[in-house]
Amino acid sequence: MNTQKKDFLAVILIILICFLVYSNIFTNEFVYDDKKIIVENDIIKDIKNIPEIFSTDYWGGKSGDIFYRPLVILSFAFNYLVGGLNPFGYHLVNVLFHAFNAILVFFLINLVFEKRWLSFLTALLFVIHPIQTETVTFIVGRADLFATFFLLFALFLYIKRYSFEDENKKKYYYIFSLFLFFLALLSKENAILLIGIIILYDFSFRLYNYDDKFFKKIWLNFIKRIKIYLGYLLVIILWIFIRFLALKPLPIFHFSSNFLNNPVANAGLYSQIMTGLKVTGLYLKLLLFPVELSADYSYNQISVSNSIFEPSVIFSFLVLFGLLLLAIFIYKKSKLIFFSVIFLIITIIPFSNLITPISTIMGERLLYLPSLGFCLLLAGIVYRGWNMHAIVNIQKIIKIIVIIFLVFILIFYFLISFERNSDWKDSQTLWTKTIITSPNSAKAHYNLGSIYYEQNLYDKAEAEYKKALEIYPDYLDVHNNLGLIYIEEGFYDKSIIEFKEASRINIK
Numbered sequence: 001m002n003t004q005k006k007d008f009l010a011v012i013l014i015i016l017i018c019f020l021v022y023s024n025i026f027t028n029e030f031v032y033d034d035k036k037i038i039v040e041n042d043i044i045k046d047i048k049n050i051p052e053i054f055s056t057d058y059w060g061g062k063s064g065d066i067f068y069r070p071l072v073i074l075s076f077a078f079n080y081l082v083g084g085l086n087p088f089g090y091h092l093v094n095v096l097f098h099a100f101n102a103i104l105v106f107f108l109i110n111l112v113f114e115k116r117w118l119s120f121l122t123a124l125l126f127v128i129h130p131i132q133t134e135t136v137t138f139i140v141g142r143a144d145l146f147a148t149f150f151l152l153f154a155l156f157l158y159i160k161r162y163s164f165e166d167e168n169k170k171k172y173y174y175i176f177s178l179f180l181f182f183l184a185l186l187s188k189e190n191a192i193l194l195i196g197i198i199i200l201y202d203f204s205f206r207l208y209n210y211d212d213k214f215f216k217k218i219w220l221n222f223i224k225r226i227k228i229y230l231g232y233l234l235v236i237i238l239w240i241f242i243r244f245l246a247l248k249p250l251p252i253f254h255f256s257s258n259f260l261n262n263p264v265a266n267a268g269l270y271s272q273i274m275t276g277l278k279v280t281g282l283y284l285k286l287l288l289f290p291v292e293l294s295a296d297y298s299y300n301q302i303s304v305s306n307s308i309f310e311p312s313v314i315f316s317f318l319v320l321f322g323l324l325l326l327a328i329f330i331y332k333k334s335k336l337i338f339f340s341v342i343f344l345i346i347t348i349i350p351f352s353n354l355i356t357p358i359s360t361i362m363g364e365r366l367l368y369l370p371s372l373g374f375c376l377l378l379a380g381i382v383y384r385g386w387n388m389h390a391i392v393n394i395q396k397i398i399k400i401i402v403i404i405f406l407v408f409i410l411i412f413y414f415l416i417s418f419e420r421n422s423d424w425k426d427s428q429t430l431w432t433k434t435i436i437t438s439p440n441s442a443k444a445h446y447n448l449g450s451i452y453y454e455q456n457l458y459d460k461a462e463a464e465y466k467k468a469l470e471i472y473p474d475y476l477d478v479h480n481n482l483g484l485i486y487i488e489e490g491f492y493d494k495s496i497i498e499f500k501e502a503s504r505i506n507i508k
Contacts (some may be wrong), residue, residue: 006116007107007116010116010119010120010123011106013120013124014099014102014103014106014120014123014124014127015103017124017128018098018127019095021127021128021414021418021421022091022095022098022137024422025091025095025136025137025421025424026087026088026091027087027088027425028087028091028421028424028426029425029427030085030087030090031138032140032295032427033138033140034090036059037060037073037076037140038085038090038140041060041076043056043060043077044073044076044079045077047077047081049077050077053073053074055246056246057246058073066247067189068189068243068246069188070186070246071183072146072187072188075093075146076090076142079093090142094135094136094137094139094145097142097146098132098136099127101148101149101152102123102124104153105119105122105126105372105375106120106122106123107119107156108152108156109123111156111159111160112205112339113336115383117383118383121379122372122376125375125378125379126372128410128413129290129371129374129413129417130291130413130420131286131290131293131364131368131371132368133293133424134293135368137420137421138424141368143188144188144190144366144368144369145368146183146188147185147187147188147191147369148184148368148369149187150183150187150191151184151193151197151369154178154180154184154194155177155198157177159201160173161173161174161177162206174231178232181232182238185236185239190350193350195229195232195233195236196346197343198229200339200342200343200346201339204335204338204342205335260298260299260443261298261299261359261360261443262298262353262358262359262360262361263300264304264357264361265357267304270306271304271306272353272354272357273354274306274310275302275353276352276353276354276355277305277313277316277317277320277352277354278305278312278316279316279353280320280348280349281315281316281317281319281320282302282316282362283351283362283367284316284319284320284348287344287370287371288374290413290416291416292437293364293420293437294434294438294444295364295431295434295444296438296441296443296444296447297360297363297438297441298441298443298444299442299443300440300441300471301441301444302361320345323341323344323345324341324345326341327342334380334384336376336380337377339376341373341377342373343376344370344374344377347370347372348367351363351366351370378409382402382405382406385401385405427447428448431444431448434447434448435464442468442471442472442478443468445464445465445467445468446464446465446468446475446477449461449462449478449481453484458489461481461485462482465482465485474505476502476506479499479505480498480502482498483495483498483499
């Protein structure tokens with residue numbers, strides 16, 4: 001079989017497996033933020049509103065978080081134009097883009113390492129890893145799907161240009177890469193990480209011969225490529241300028257300091273770093289053991305850490321430090337492991353609150369891009385195990401172990417992903433599942449209570465609201481809703497108490 005046929009077969013298999021994994025999401029309803037950003041968003045319901053899409057924030061001006069993601073909102077507008085508020089079309093686009101991203105992973109890894117089996121295995125792991133379910137099944141997870149698609153495409157073209165002698169071809173690929181980078185930024189802010197990934201690629205694969213002049217070569221190579229990097233920096237400046245014209249208020253990234261969503265935002269620097277370390281460890285744990293997945297990690301599911309001697313903080317620090325040491329010491333022997341480990345670290349750290357507090361303490365959708373580093377690392381370990389040189393009999397045993405391990409991982413990931421998809425079936429199912437995996441989340445109990453409230457199941461709603469208050473006594477919305485429940489039930493004295501509490505919190 002020639003190369004083109006092998007690539008075509010790989011692409012077909014990736015698409016088929018992707019649709020098989022997510023075949024049970026097409027009847028899922030709009031849930032959680034889908035309702036605010038899609039169902040209740042009048043901007044997407046008339047194609048004439050396209051100029052407004054590019055001049056308003058992601059939430060249509062209804063949130064304190066200023067995110068500018070017009071390409072994602074535009075895609076929802078086209079979804080609405082074709083199928084109205086039928087969730088099927090929205091889910092279809094998400095699954096298609098997840099498949100496109102996996103295909104890009106296949107060609108990108110093959111371009112870098114020229115190992116088709118390694119590339120296919122990485123793409124396969126990327127497609128079925130359970131951590132992806134929130135991004136793919138949760139419709140507004142499309143922001144990460146789009147940003148990753150344009151980012152990986154831009155990275156592919158950046159790397160591909162090295163294979164041409166013709167300067168004109170190099171220039172065209174470079175310009176198109178810059179354009180795709182711009183589209184990635186218009187999809188989600190995390191696309192800014194492309195610059196770091198490009199520098200990592202050059203450091204990993206364009207700098208040879210680890211010797212006594214190594215650090216001098218690093219500097220010379222950086223100087224040589226600084227003009228290329230400046231192009232991507234100019235794109236960022238252009239994006240900031242357009243974002244400024246559209247939204248007016250700045251800084252570049254403006255995150256809400258909502259204590260409920262991210263208690264780290266109001267903690268000191270030391271507590272922020274300690275908690276960030278713990279969250280980084282939790283992210284790595286979810287990549288390795290993607291079980292007990294949750295749609296919410298807000299207060300107080302993940303508590304703020306105030307000491308480096310907290311076991312989870314120590315463990316996370318040791319794991320992170322160990323990964324960095326591994327990458328440094330293995331740089332000369334395995335660029336694959338070095339690249340995958342550093343890729344994983346630089347794409348996780350910005351979303352762990354280590355550098356600065358973000359809008360949430362933790363979110364599984366934030367692992368969509370970092371998971372590529374993990375999948376490459378896992379595929380690389382399997383690939384090296386399969387090709388390990390040893391005595392014939394031992395080599396056969398090793399290959400059997402590798403096959404068993406690989407089959408187990410693939411089946412395990414597939415089953416968890418398929419089952420997790422059903423958790424997003426509707427709002428009640430989602431929050432019922434969430435309070436099982438995140439029992440200390442006040443927000444999860446509040447959301448489930450609100451669903452019961454809308455169904456006039458006041459006893460169940462009251463029970464969930466009271467659990468939310470046990471976790472977070474100053475939960476304004478819970479006190480308001482409890483007051484409304486007590487009015488419906490005729491307990492006016494209780495309702496007055498709840499409204500007074502809400503008023504006190506609001507003033508505070």
